[in-house]
Amino acid sequence: MADVAEKLDPEVLPEYIPSAVLDGEAREEAVRMMLRLAEHVRNKTTDQADANWQEPVENYADEELFRVEVETLFKRIPLPLALSCELPEKNSYKAIEVVGVPVVLTRDAKGEVHAMLNVCRHRGALICGEGTGTSRALTCPYHAWSYGMDGELRGIYGESTFGDFDKSERNLIQLPVVEAAGLIFVCLTPGLEIDIESWLGDFTPVLEALKLDELHLFSSRMMPGPNWKVVIEGYLEGYHFASLHPNTVFKTNLSNTAIFDGFGAHERVAFALRNLEGHMNGGAEVETLDPSANVGAIIWLFPGMAFAGAWRERMTCSLVLPTTSVGASMTEQRVFTRQPVTDENREDLEVFRDFFYDVTYGEDYITGYGVQKGVANVGGTTQIYGRNEPGVQYLHQTINRLMAENHRDGDPEPRRA
Numbered sequence: 001m002a003d004v005a006e007k008l009d010p011e012v013l014p015e016y017i018p019s020a021v022l023d024g025e026a027r028e029e030a031v032r033m034m035l036r037l038a039e040h041v042r043n044k045t046t047d048q049a050d051a052n053w054q055e056p057v058e059n060y061a062d063e064e065l066f067r068v069e070v071e072t073l074f075k076r077i078p079l080p081l082a083l084s085c086e087l088p089e090k091n092s093y094k095a096i097e098v099v100g101v102p103v104v105l106t107r108d109a110k111g112e113v114h115a116m117l118n119v120c121r122h123r124g125a126l127i128c129g130e131g132t133g134t135s136r137a138l139t140c141p142y143h144a145w146s147y148g149m150d151g152e153l154r155g156i157y158g159e160s161t162f163g164d165f166d167k168s169e170r171n172l173i174q175l176p177v178v179e180a181a182g183l184i185f186v187c188l189t190p191g192l193e194i195d196i197e198s199w200l201g202d203f204t205p206v207l208e209a210l211k212l213d214e215l216h217l218f219s220s221r222m223m224p225g226p227n228w229k230v231v232i233e234g235y236l237e238g239y240h241f242a243s244l245h246p247n248t249v250f251k252t253n254l255s256n257t258a259i260f261d262g263f264g265a266h267e268r269v270a271f272a273l274r275n276l277e278g279h280m281n282g283g284a285e286v287e288t289l290d291p292s293a294n295v296g297a298i299i300w301l302f303p304g305m306a307f308a309g310a311w312r313e314r315m316t317c318s319l320v321l322p323t324t325s326v327g328a329s330m331t332e333q334r335v336f337t338r339q340p341v342t343d344e345n346r347e348d349l350e351v352f353r354d355f356f357y358d359v360t361y362g363e364d365y366i367t368g369y370g371v372q373k374g375v376a377n378v379g380g381t382t383q384i385y386g387r388n389e390p391g392v393q394y395l396h397q398t399i400n401r402l403m404a405e406n407h408r409d410g411d412p413e414p415r416r417a
C-alpha cells in the first residue's frame with residue numbers, strides 16, 4: 001500500500017473532467033442524487049439499511065458452494081462480457097475466459113453480434129488468444145481450420161486428404177447473446193434464452209444515461225484478485241475511503257458519506273466528492289452544480305460490472321469474474337473516453353489509467369487477498385456488514401435470492417448466519 005502512496009504525488013491526482021452527456025430525465029435524477037448527498041454532507045450522515053447483516057465466512061471460502069455459484073448463477077444469468085464499443089467495427093472479435101469457459105464474441109461482416117465457445121470443432125484447440133482484434137475469419141492455430149465470424153466452418157486445411165464428414169455439424173458452438181444499452185450480454189449455457197428486458201428492468205434508464213454507445217476504449221488490463229465477492233464488496237461502499245485510501249481516493253471523496261439504490265439484481269452507490277462539500281461551504285446552490293463533477297457514482301451490474309466516474313468525460317469499467325477456484329477472480333479493468341484518443345489526450349489518459357490500476361490493485365485488491373486469508377482461518381464465524389454498508393448487504397441478499405431461485409436438488413445452499 002505504501003508503494004501506491006509513494007508513487008503518487010497528490011498534486012497530480014487525476015482531475016474529474018465533467019462531460020456534457022447528462023441531459024433530460026437523466027440529469028434531473030443526477031441532481032436529485034446530488035441533493036441527497038448534500039443532505040448527508042450537511043448532517044454528517046449516510047444512507048443506511050434497516051439493520052446489520054451477517055454472512056458466514058464459508059460463503060467466501062467453500063469450494064463446493066463456489067461450484068454451485070458458478071453453475072446456478074454464472075452459467076445461467078446474462079453476463080455483460082463486453083461493451084458494444086469494444087467491437088466497434090464489422091469483423092471484430094473479443095476473446096475472454098469466464099469461469100474457465102473460453103468465449104469469443106464477434107461482430108460479423110453484417111454487423112451482427114455472435115457469442116461462441118472459443119473451441120475448435122476439430123480437436124478442441126482454443127482458437128483466439130484473449131483480447132480484442134479484427135479479422136475476416138477465426139482460424140485455429142493447431143491445424144488451420146477456419147471459421148466465419150458467424151462461427152460457420154468454412155475452410156479445412158488439406159481437405160482432400162481428411163476424409164468426408166458433415167461440415168454443418170462442426171460449426172462453433174453458439175451461446176445466447178443479446179446487445180442492449182451499449183452492452184453485449186452472453187449466457188454461458190447454449191440454448192438458454194436471455195430475457196434482457198426483465199433482467200435489466202428499471203435499471204435500463206440508469207444504464208442508458210451513461211450513453212455507453214458513445215464511448216471509445218482506451219485501455220484494458222487483466223488484474224487477478226481474491227474471491228469475486230471479496231473483490232466486489234470493495235466497489236460497493238465508501239466506508240473504507242479514509243482508512244484504506246488516505247492519499248488517493250480520500251483526497252477527492254468524503255468517507256462514509258454515500259447514497260444507495262437497488263434496481264432488481266443491480267445497484268447504484270454514489271459518494272459525495274470533496275468538490276461538493278467545497279461548493280456547499282462556499283454557499284453554492286446545490287441544484288445548480290454539475291453532478292458529474294460533484295457526485296462519485298458507481299453503476300453496478302450484477303454479477304460484477306462496475307462503472308465508475310459515471311457521466312464523465314473519462315470512465316472506468318471493471319468486470320469482475322470468478323475463475324475456476326473459490327479464492328481467485330480476474331478483473332478486466334478498462335478505461336473509456338467520450339472523445340477519441342489523440343496524441344494530445346493520450347498522456348493524461350495513461351496517468352489516469354495507471355492511477356486507477358495502482359489504487360485498485362495496490363490498495364483494494366491487496367487488502368482483499370488479506371481478507372481471503374482471513375476468512376480461511378476463522379471458520380464458523382461471520383462477516384458483519386453495517387447499516388452504513390447497504391450496497392454490500394444488497395449484494396449478498398441478491399446472491400442468496402438468485403441462488404434460491406435457481407436451486408437444484410442436492411446442491412448445497414449458502415450458509416445462513
Ligand code: FES
Pocket residue numbers: 120121122123124125140141142143144145
Ligand atoms: S484443433 Fe483446430 S484445426 Fe485442429
Ligand SMILES: [Fe+2]
Pocket residue numbers: 234240244245249364
Ligand atoms: Fe477502495
